[in-house]
Amino acid sequence: xxxxxxxNFSIIAHIxxxxxxxxxxxxxxxxxxxxxxxxxxxxxxxxxERERGITIKLxxxxxxxxxxxxxxYTFHLIDTPGHVxxxxxxxxxxxxxxxxxxxxxxxxxxEAQTLANVYLALxxxxxxxxxxxxxxxxxxxxxxxxxxxxxxxxxxxxxAPLISxxxxxxxxxxxxxxxxxxxxxxxDRHNRxxxxxxxSAYDAYRGVIVQVCIKEGxxxxxxxxxxxxxxxxxxxxxxxxxxxxxxxKDCLVCGEVGWIAASIKNIKDVRVGDTITLKDxxxxxxxxxxxxxxxxxxxxxxxxxxNRYNDLRDALEKLQLNDASLQFEAETSQALGFGFRCGFLxxxxxxxxxxxxxxxxxxxxxxxAPSVVYHVNLTDGTQIHIDNPSQLxxxxxxxxxxxxxxxxxxxCPKEYIGAVMEVAQNKRGIYEDMIYLDDSRVSIIYxxxxxxxxxxxxxxxxxxxxxxxxxxxxxxGYRVSKLAKMDILLNGEVVDALSSIVHxxxxxxxxxxxxxxxxxxxxxxxxxxPIQAALNGKIIARTNIxxxxxxxxxxxxxxxxxxKKKLLEKQKEGKKRMKQVGSVxxxxxxxxxxxxxxxx
Amino acid sequence: MSNAMYIHVPFCDSICxxxxxxxCKKHPLLTSRWLDVIIKDIQDRKNEPIQTLYIGGGxxxxxxxxxxxxxxxxxxxxxxxxxxIEANIENLTKDKIMLLKEHGVxxxxxxxxxxxxxxxxxxxxxxxxxxxxxxxxxxxxxxxxNISVDMIYGLPTQSLDIWLADLKQIASNKKISxxxxxxxxxxxxxxxxxxxxxxxxxxxxxxxxxxxxxxLESFGFEQYxxxxxxxxxxxxxxxxxxxxxxxxxxxxxxxxxKEEHIYYHWPFRLNDYIKGTLKREExxxxxxxxxxxxxxxxxxxxQGVSLERFNLVFHEDLRKVFHEAIEKxxxxxxxxxxxxxxxxxxxxWAILNSILIDFME
Numbered sequence: 001x002x003x004x005x006x007x008n009f010s011i012i013a014h015i016x017x018x019x020x021x022x023x024x025x026x027x028x029x030x031x032x033x034x035x036x037x038x039x040x041x042x043x044x045x046x047x048x049e050r051e052r053g054i055t056i057k058l059x060x061x062x063x064x065x066x067x068x069x070x071x072x073y074t075f076h077l078i079d080t081p082g083h084v085x086x087x088x089x090x091x092x093x094x095x096x097x098x099x100x101x102x103x104x105x106x107x108x109x110x111e112a113q114t115l116a117n118v119y120l121a122l123x124x125x126x127x128x129x130x131x132x133x134x135x136x137x138x139x140x141x142x143x144x145x146x147x148x149x150x151x152x153x154x155x156x157x158x159x160a161p162l163i164s165x166x167x168x169x170x171x172x173x174x175x176x177x178x179x180x181x182x183x184x185x186x187x188d189r190h191n192r193x194x195x196x197x198x199x200s201a202y203d204a205y206r207g208v209i210v211q212v213c214i215k216e217g218x219x220x221x222x223x224x225x226x227x228x229x230x231x232x233x234x235x236x237x238x239x240x241x242x243x244x245x246x247x248x249k250d251c252l253v254c255g256e257v258g259w260i261a262a263s264i265k266n267i268k269d270v271r272v273g274d275t276i277t278l279k280d281x282x283x284x285x286x287x288x289x290x291x292x293x294x295x296x297x298x299x300x301x302x303x304x305x306x307n308r309y310n311d312l313r314d315a316l317e318k319l320q321l322n323d324a325s326l327q328f329e330a331e332t333s334q335a336l337g338f339g340f341r342c343g344f345l346x347x348x349x350x351x352x353x354x355x356x357x358x359x360x361x362x363x364x365x366x367x368x369a370p371s372v373v374y375h376v377n378l379t380d381g382t383q384i385h386i387d388n389p390s391q392l393x394x395x396x397x398x399x400x401x402x403x404x405x406x407x408x409x410x411x412c413p414k415e416y417i418g419a420v421m422e423v424a425q426n427k428r429g430i431y432e433d434m435i436y437l438d439d440s441r442v443s444i445i446y447x448x449x450x451x452x453x454x455x456x457x458x459x460x461x462x463x464x465x466x467x468x469x470x471x472x473x474x475x476x477g478y479r480v481s482k483l484a485k486m487d488i489l490l491n492g493e494v495v496d497a498l499s500s501i502v503h504x505x506x507x508x509x510x511x512x513x514x515x516x517x518x519x520x521x522x523x524x525x526x527x528x529x530p531i532q533a534a535l536n537g538k539i540i541a542r543t544n545i546x547x548x549x550x551x552x553x554x555x556x557x558x559x560x561x562x563x564k565k566k567l568l569e570k571q572k573e574g575k576k577r578m579k580q581v582g583s584v585x586x587x588x589x590x591x592x593x594x595x596x597x598x599x600x
Numbered sequence: 601m602s603n604a605m606y607i608h609v610p611f612c613d614s615i616c617x618x619x620x621x622x623x624c625k626k627h628p629l630l631t632s633r634w635l636d637v638i639i640k641d642i643q644d645r646k647n648e649p650i651q652t653l654y655i656g657g658g659x660x661x662x663x664x665x666x667x668x669x670x671x672x673x674x675x676x677x678x679x680x681x682x683x684x685i686e687a688n689i690e691n692l693t694k695d696k697i698m699l700l701k702e703h704g705v706x707x708x709x710x711x712x713x714x715x716x717x718x719x720x721x722x723x724x725x726x727x728x729x730x731x732x733x734x735x736x737x738x739x740x741x742x743x744x745x746n747i748s749v750d751m752i753y754g755l756p757t758q759s760l761d762i763w764l765a766d767l768k769q770i771a772s773n774k775k776i777s778x779x780x781x782x783x784x785x786x787x788x789x790x791x792x793x794x795x796x797x798x799x800x801x802x803x804x805x806x807x808x809x810x811x812x813x814x815x816l817e818s819f820g821f822e823q824y825x826x827x828x829x830x831x832x833x834x835x836x837x838x839x840x841x842x843x844x845x846x847x848x849x850x851x852x853x854x855x856x857x858k859e860e861h862i863y864y865h866w867p868f869r870l871n872d873y874i875k876g877t878l879k880r881e882e883x884x885x886x887x888x889x890x891x892x893x894x895x896x897x898x899x900x901x902x903q904g905v906s907l908e909r910f911n912l913v914f915h916e917d918l919r920k921v922f923h924e925a926i927e928k929x930x931x932x933x934x935x936x937x938x939x940x941x942x943x944x945x946x947x948x949w950a951i952l953n954s955i956l957i958d959f960m961e
Contacts, residue, residue: 549955550806554783554827559856572957
């Protein structure tokens with residue numbers, strides 16, 4: 001294969017700006033997929049991705065394109081996840097490319113997430129090709145968007161193709177620009193092997209399938225390969241490319257993007273960003289940019305029915321096969337019994353995992369409110385890290401508590417500046433900067449505690465800006481804050497799964513709101529239930545759920561016995577989804593109640 | 601052979617705001633053809649030893665005098681001990697009362713629901729409090745002395761005071777011997793449901809129920825079932841057949857019945873019914889279904905479920921079959937075994953659903 005005819009590129013876009021649609025058009029126009037085989041948005045294969053319109057797992061496809069110059073080029077289109085939780089994965093898949101197509105909606109302009117990904121692409125020295133999409137919309141304003149791209153990113157966008165990915169208009173021009181402007185991969189096939197791992201997937205028969213981009217040298221079936229970060233060694237059993245159907249090849253050479261199967265049983269051996277080399281002819285240095293991923297957000301996951309504990313473990317193990325960033329270990333809660341403490345890259349990651357457990361594995365789970373990792377400085381001079389509020393030592397032993405802060409970039413039309421700043425302020429945000437992107441839009445920078453972002457920050461932001469604000473963040477370090485543990489007592493007993501770490505200045509209001517919220521969520525039972533919030537053991541808020549004295553069908557259904565029975569079955573079903581905490585039956589939503597207390 | 605028969609008249613002059621029953625607005629062409637079919641259905645069962653006959657709806661008295669006469673004549677083959685018809689005062693004219701009396705009807709169930717003008721308007725009824733009491737006098741004067749009244753609580757804007765004042769007025773009328781009180785349920789398929797009307801709070805609903813019981817009892821009514829009260833011994837024999845889990849025949853589109861271990865429903869499809877092509881939907885009852893349902897229905901009665909009868913029907917000891925649930929609720933003082941019956945205590949009665957859930961598989 002002629003390395004000068006290879007083009008490796010990604011598509012960067014904000015959610016809904018048309019990344020998947022453009023990918024579909026490109027696949028069509030390169031005759032990669034027969035039309036009748038096309039499902040909408042081919043690259044997004046998981047149901048969840050389709051439903052949410054986002055890409056979580058990466059995919060890479062190899063396409064052949066016959067350009068206007070008469071030559072046939074091999075394109076490797078590497079898909080990237082479009083969400084802030086997966087920044088590192090995005091940066092690694094961008095590292096496999098030499099170019100990125102930046103899709104910007106002709107009506108919406110640049111969003112915070114797009115900008116974050118553009119910076120990642122620039123960090124990786126990618127050639128960026130701006131493309132203005134949805135040009136056929138009545139509200140399209142390409143001139144303004146082109147100007148915005150130049151002002152905000154500093155890219156010349158005057159040659160940007162004006163396209164409609166939906167209708168295919170001018171998509172041809174995008175393909176020609178890829179040929180002309182994206183450089184072919186560097187590297188030399190005669191050098192020692194360096195292959196960048198940018199994704200992996202688990203196959204029940206063949207073990208972990210590794211997605212790689214060959215940066216130097218070549219790899220062939222029968223070679224013994226070595227993962228430089230983990231040191232694991234495996235014999236290559238199969239390798240190949242995807243079109244998107246899997247096609248086996250004897251070898252992968254410098255510049256190619258493909259997959260390797262080596263009967264790898266342990267996902268932990270395969271880390272995104274790691275470099276594969278050959279055991280017998282090792283590269284001296286790995287590729288730059290590898291980093292070990294640590295979860296940012298933790299929560300407890302418990303089966304509603306305690307006899308499904310083992311099923312839940314199986315589910316988590318299976319999910320982990322495809323997702324090395326998911327961490328879990330067994331934990332026990334007095335309230336919820338046996339379950340798992342799980343670590344996630346961020347909130348979306350957490351949501352997706354929870355949903356997949358319920359949907360794909362059919363296990364009803366209770367998730368506790370998410371927590372960040374706190375650094376607790378003890379009076380004896382040592383520091384401990386805790387990811388579960390109930391692990392916090394007693395007050396006397398604590399010198400101070402540090403919490404993670406993030407630098408948050410919020411972009412919105414200027415009429416929402418006030419509302420957005422109020423939300424940030426209410427979440428203990430520290431104002432840093434505000435930049436006018438153009439006449440109508442601004443970018444606001446805040447330092448925010450990550451622990452506050454996990455509590456409905458994004459939803460609040462969207463609601464006060466009518467969906468116009470976009471948001472991105474990066475970890476900026478730990479700071480000491482006035483934090484304390486808030487416990488919730490139901491019927492006089494502390495429910496460990498409802499404990500949270502709060503800022504002392506916000507504790508009173510939050511405690512009151514949480515008690516009130518729980519009063520609404522917990523159905524009345526046959527006795528009165530006091531609900532109390534306590535800060536460092538002192539009661540700061542209380543309310544009562546009055547006793548249920550009447551629960552009976554008092555309607556004249558006459559001889560309609562079925563209807564009576566159906567109502568009872570519904571009640572029984574509802575009861576089954578409750579968790580018995582001491583003498584109180586608590587519905588699942590109650591454990592997540594703290595997430596939305598700031599609404600009221 | 602069944603001792604109880606229910607005949608469903610699905611027509612109404614107008615539809616009440618809370619109602620989602622199997623009913624429709626009356627149309628003369630429709631009713632005459634419907635009559636032809638239902639009369640045949642009734643005649644088909646003329647040899648049944650009917651003890652209680654109940655004509656319900658809908659509003660049976662929305663039928664014209666002549667239509668009603670045809671229907672009642674078809675039922676002359678039965679000699680029930682209790683013969684009930686549901687009625688609305690708007691269309692229960694004096695000549696219709698006389699007709700009912702002639703054909704042996706001895707119990708009238710009046711859908712009153714409320715005496716408050718504002719609430720009557722909200723539920724889209726068209727009577728006044730004084731109409732009701734003069735109609736009751738008229739019925740009584742014609743010789744039908746077993747008069748039952750249905751009342752609804754929990755209506756939007758209804759206060760505890762309004763509710764109790766209504767009940768007092770009803771209970772102090774000596775000609776009324778039976779009262780049913782029903783908690784409003786907002787049904788999706790009712791005008792209330794479509795308008796997204798909200799019911800009163802659970803706390804107020806509870807108060808209305810418990811205070812309502814107190815008022816009725818203070819006027820000499822005995823609560824013999826969760827929603828039903830009587831005096832002078834005039835409990836509803838027909839409804840008691842449901843609660844005792846006896847078989848009952850259901851006739852007409854929209855009716856339910858239970859015979860020989862089959863529970864059935866005639867779907868409410870009038871066109872099919874008139875053409876004679878309506879098929880009943882059947883549920884074959886297993887022994888487990890029947891054992892649970894006998895308890896579900898029986899615990900609604902003050903007297904509870906007879907251990908002897910349970911044994912007679914199922915050849916099993918109720919106390920053994922539901923050992924766990926019974927023990928749990930006897931311990932928490934919700935259930936008791938008294939005079940050969942399993943029954944609810946005062947506290948348990950009002951939370952029967954919570955108890956029954958433990959009796960389900």
